[in-house]
Amino acid sequence: MYGRSTSIPIQYLYLKNFKESIALYDKKGKDTLWETCIYPQSEMKQIHHDLLKIYALLKTGGDVNILEHLAVERIDYCLYGNSLPFRIRIVNKLNDNFDYFYIKNADASRIYGLELEHLLSPNRIGYLVSGDTLIEEHIMGVPGDDFLKTYFKKENFNAIRLAKDFVKFNERCFVRLLGDMHSSNFVIQIIPDFEEIHYRIRAIDFDQQSNEGRKNVYLPQFYKQNAEYVKLVSDCLSKESIHQYQLEERSIMVARLKASKWLVFNLLHAMNKDQISTLEKVETLKHELCIHYQNTRFLKAKNMAGILKTCLLQLIKNNSKI
Numbered sequence: 001m002y003g004r005s006t007s008i009p010i011q012y013l014y015l016k017n018f019k020e021s022i023a024l025y026d027k028k029g030k031d032t033l034w035e036t037c038i039y040p041q042s043e044m045k046q047i048h049h050d051l052l053k054i055y056a057l058l059k060t061g062g063d064v065n066i067l068e069h070l071a072v073e074r075i076d077y078c079l080y081g082n083s084l085p086f087r088i089r090i091v092n093k094l095n096d097n098f099d100y101f102y103i104k105n106a107d108a109s110r111i112y113g114l115e116l117e118h119l120l121s122p123n124r125i126g127y128l129v130s131g132d133t134l135i136e137e138h139i140m141g142v143p144g145d146d147f148l149k150t151y152f153k154k155e156n157f158n159a160i161r162l163a164k165d166f167v168k169f170n171e172r173c174f175v176r177l178l179g180d181m182h183s184s185n186f187v188i189q190i191i192p193d194f195e196e197i198h199y200r201i202r203a204i205d206f207d208q209q210s211n212e213g214r215k216n217v218y219l220p221q222f223y224k225q226n227a228e229y230v231k232l233v234s235d236c237l238s239k240e241s242i243h244q245y246q247l248e249e250r251s252i253m254v255a256r257l258k259a260s261k262w263l264v265f266n267l268l269h270a271m272n273k274d275q276i277s278t279l280e281k282v283e284t285l286k287h288e289l290c291i292h293y294q295n296t297r298f299l300k301a302k303n304m305a306g307i308l309k310t311c312l313l314q315l316i317k318n319n320s321k322i
Contacts, residue, residue: 101137104134
């Protein structure tokens, strides 16, 4: 209905038929945990052509005129994590500029997570689905764990602005029930402003959308990998400022929710027909959220879609009191 489903010339499972792979190292000689795939020479030309057509579908709605000056430079495969994605590096032959996109095994939680990010966050997401294959655009930014090692020490680092955005990110994940947001699963975009540096934290992995049963899984502040970010918030922001930024984010989310209410309604309707988590996790989460929000309506939820719907209604209710 909303143009996310399409037909593509090559599927995720076909790409797994590579014959060899070579470990990929970064510029400093560190293993990236990605491997560059090597396919039979007789298949390479067709694979590259099919991947370029997918890139055209993702970026230009299928206009193949852009393919004349594009080439597939590398096909990488990640053995780290549970999604086992392929990362395709596309290079512009005219100016050597490059871009990436990802091919993954599609699952319901990830699709719901991507769409909710598109509708309820300040970010827009480009992705397509074809059967069991998911195509995702590359989300630019510095991985959260790398940012800790590199940018915390820079002279122009603006601790207060990053702390502010972590509070907003934390609030956003909790309201829409996006879990597993430790520092390896989000990136930080560095945005120069006319006076200072601004930061935006963006999720890059969405397979734990409405999946776990414990409330704290949906709060990035409780992951030990994010301890430095939490400390930054406590060092830089007062309780009053934290509360202000939480209210700001909720208010903006309500505005986004109202602007796309029918899309969210249809998404929740589809989600209600799916079993994306276990009954035990549903029971645990709805009881924990009932206590957290002091709202017994959570106890009536029969599945994760019902819990998420109640979270969004709670968001609107709380915002109306501000």
